[in-house]
Amino acid sequence: MSTKISIVGLVLVALSLTSAQNDSDFLYGYFPDDFEWGFATASYQIEGGWNEDGKGENIWDEFTHRNPSPIKDNSTGDVACDSYHKYLEDVELLKNTGVNFYRFSISWSRIQPDGTNRTFNQAGIDYYNNLINALIANGIEPMVTLYHWDLPQALQAVGGWPNETIVQHFENYARVAYSYFGDRVKQWITFNEAFVVCQQGYGDGVHAPGIASPVQSYDCAHNVLKSHALAYRLYEREFKERQQGVCGITIDSGYYEPEDPTNPAHVEAAERAQTFKHGWYAFPIFFGDYPAVMRELIDLKSASEGLLESRLPSFDAYWSQQLNGSWDFLGLNHYTTELVVPENRTDPGWRGDQNTRTYQPEEWPASASVWLKVVPWGFRKLLNWIKNTYNNPLLLVTENGFSDTDAEGVNDQRRVDYYRDYTNNMLKAINLDGCNVKKYTAWSLMDNFEWAEGYTERFGVHYVNYTDPARPRTPKNSQRFLKQLFADNGFPPQ
Ligand SMILES: *[C@@H]1O[C@H](CO)[C@@H](O)[C@H](O)[C@H]1NC(C)=O
Ligand SMILES: *[C@@H]1O[C@H](CO)[C@@H](O)[C@H](O)[C@H]1NC(C)=O
Ligand SMILES: *[C@@H]1O[C@H](CO)[C@@H](O)[C@H](O)[C@H]1NC(C)=O
Ligand SMILES: *[C@@H]1O[C@H](CO)[C@@H](O)[C@H](O)[C@H]1NC(C)=O
Numbered sequence: 001m002s003t004k005i006s007i008v009g010l011v012l013v014a015l016s017l018t019s020a021q022n023d024s025d026f027l028y029g030y031f032p033d034d035f036e037w038g039f040a041t042a043s044y045q046i047e048g049g050w051n052e053d054g055k056g057e058n059i060w061d062e063f064t065h066r067n068p069s070p071i072k073d074n075s076t077g078d079v080a081c082d083s084y085h086k087y088l089e090d091v092e093l094l095k096n097t098g099v100n101f102y103r104f105s106i107s108w109s110r111i112q113p114d115g116t117n118r119t120f121n122q123a124g125i126d127y128y129n130n131l132i133n134a135l136i137a138n139g140i141e142p143m144v145t146l147y148h149w150d151l152p153q154a155l156q157a158v159g160g161w162p163n164e165t166i167v168q169h170f171e172n173y174a175r176v177a178y179s180y181f182g183d184r185v186k187q188w189i190t191f192n193e194a195f196v197v198c199q200q201g202y203g204d205g206v207h208a209p210g211i212a213s214p215v216q217s218y219d220c221a222h223n224v225l226k227s228h229a230l231a232y233r234l235y236e237r238e239f240k241e242r243q244q245g246v247c248g249i250t251i252d253s254g255y256y257e258p259e260d261p262t263n264p265a266h267v268e269a270a271e272r273a274q275t276f277k278h279g280w281y282a283f284p285i286f287f288g289d290y291p292a293v294m295r296e297l298i299d300l301k302s303a304s305e306g307l308l309e310s311r312l313p314s315f316d317a318y319w320s321q322q323l324n325g326s327w328d329f330l331g332l333n334h335y336t337t338e339l340v341v342p343e344n345r346t347d348p349g350w351r352g353d354q355n356t357r358t359y360q361p362e363e364w365p366a367s368a369s370v371w372l373k374v375v376p377w378g379f380r381k382l383l384n385w386i387k388n389t390y391n392n393p394l395l396l397v398t399e400n401g402f403s404d405t406d407a408e409g410v411n412d413q414r415r416v417d418y419y420r421d422y423t424n425n426m427l428k429a430i431n432l433d434g435c436n437v438k439k440y441t442a443w444s445l446m447d448n449f450e451w452a453e454g455y456t457e458r459f460g461v462h463y464v465n466y467t468d469p470a471r472p473r474t475p476k477n478s479q480r481f482l483k484q485l486f487a488d489n490g491f492p493p494q
């Protein structure tokens with residue numbers, strides 16, 4: 001009898017210890033009063049209508065139509081979620097979830113079919129006008145990404161992002177967007193995940209246009225940065241005063257943690273990895289030039305390989321000035337964390353150039369994506385790294401989310417846990433650490449075309465049935481969770 005009681009007692013102590021640890025770790029409380037919530041999507045991933053009403057071909061149309069297909073399930077975005085026809089339903093989903101804003105992207109070749117101002121497609125303008133008007137009629141603020149990876153194919157045919165002439169074409173395109181939509185759109189993002197545009201598209205070649213080159217990814221980055229600067233300066237010069245909006249860029253970054261935080265070489269390697277990833281794009285925009293550690297290492301390696309000039313191009317005084325300070329806010333897409341060890345490498349290109357090796361321990365909780373492990377504390381550490389590195393800029397989280405497969409369906413408990421734990425770390429970063437974060441955007445409103453993974457990975461809070469021609473959307477548990485979080489603006493004390 002007494003033994004039984006003491007066992008019960010021990011179990012109770014153990015249980016309460018666990019939950020006490022849980023409770024003390026979890027921060028109850030609210031986000032600032034002016035904090036805003038929304039969802040993000042991207043044109044190629046949801047629209048479909050790939051050749052309708054005068055739209056031009058883009059590099060993802062070309063890439064997914066290749067034979068053999070470079071896409072895991074041989075799928076395309078030809079129809080995707082059919083948002084080209086179902087956008088009013090999407091607006092309903094947003095309204096039902098209680099968002100403040102919706103982040104979507106414009107398909108460049110839908111409004112300039114060949115990517116230059118020699119062509120213009122009114123039907124594309126009409127589509128985005130209808131979407132923007134429907135959002136505003138429902139009290140949802142539009143946040144527009146100009147470039148979310150679907151480059152007009154005609155521009156890729158002359159070299160794509162590594163060809164410097166693209167910079168002028170991008171400025172012309174931005175002018176069309178500001179002119180037609182800027183009376184109602186007050187939040188502009190020039191590029192989504194410049195890193196992925198250049199490294200996956202021109203460095204590793206796993207995304208459109210499928211080019212694998214240690215040099216082209218750096219040239220791509222250089223022209224993406226110049227394009228951003230011109231588009232930002234154009235807005236600042238000709239539109240801002242009249243339209244009263246803001247313009248920035250979205251840079252994606254994991255958090256890089258030293259494998260052994262007590263080893264200075266590991267700490268230095270993690271800082272290097274973080275700088276090669278985030279600083280490659282953010283340093284020119286915040287400080288007017290690439291990070292010194294990149295300049296040093298890449299120049300050295302290029303020389304030792306016998307190259308006549310460095311793989312990393314340079315900005316002259318004009319471009320440095322255009323870039324320096326070209327932001328009203330910094331957008332951040334964040335999903336996961338990696339551990340870092342130093343390693344002397346000789347493979348040329350962005351990975352080898354940084355002299356690090358990164359990995360994720362097997363035991364970290366998985367998602368459906370090989371690269372995405374669940375590491376909520378890394379989010380808080382990254383927000384603090386950004387605060388410390390760039391003097392606490394106005395930061396908007398423009399994407400964060402979790403992937404599963406068709407098997408989970410609408411019972412997506414792992415996504416609920418991910419959102420709860422990641423947003424709770426964001427709350428700590430804001431309320432305990434003083435990070436200047438003002439918006440949070442969940443990726444994504446609904447399941448969609450996940451690039452090289454096709455439809456095999458699902459990131460939505462609405463389930464999309466791709467075998468049904470009507471592409472019905474069904475709320476998942478995570479939709480109900482986020483709806484409550486948005487309504488509460490935080491985690492009400494229990
Ligand atoms: C809280 O503790 C329970 C076990 O008591 C565990 O299953 C759960 O994962 C913990 N939650 C968090 C957020 O750590
Ligand atoms: C994709 O197509 C290739 C032929 O090009 C075929 O071998 C493969 O089985 C297909 N994969 C799927 C998932 O349909
Ligand atoms: C088109 O772009 C060129 C520069 O590339 C510029 O000179 C011209 O004014 C632009 N035309 C329009 C209609 O925007
Ligand atoms: C760069 O693009 C221009 C057209 O904008 C083209 O005339 C030129 O040949 C291209 N350069 C390369 C190296 O492809």
Ligand SMILES: *[C@@H]1O[C@H](CO)[C@@H](O)[C@H](O)[C@H]1NC(C)=O
Binds near residue numbers: 320
């Ligand atoms: C960038 O701008 C800041 C502040 O305006 C200035 O201090 C800095 O010297 C500039 N950097 C470059 C490389 O010109």
Ligand SMILES: *[C@@H]1O[C@H](CO)[C@@H](O)[C@H](O)[C@H]1NC(C)=O
Binds near residue numbers: 343344
């Ligand atoms: C890399 O090379 C340097 C110089 O040869 C050496 O001092 C250092 O220990 C090496 N680091 C690693 C991780 O091998």
Ligand SMILES: *[C@@H]1O[C@H](CO)[C@@H](O)[C@H](O)[C@H]1NC(C)=O
Binds near residue numbers: 465466467468
């Ligand atoms: C998807 O739609 C098809 C065709 O309407 C239907 O047979 C199937 O049961 C649906 N799947 C789910 C998970 O709802």
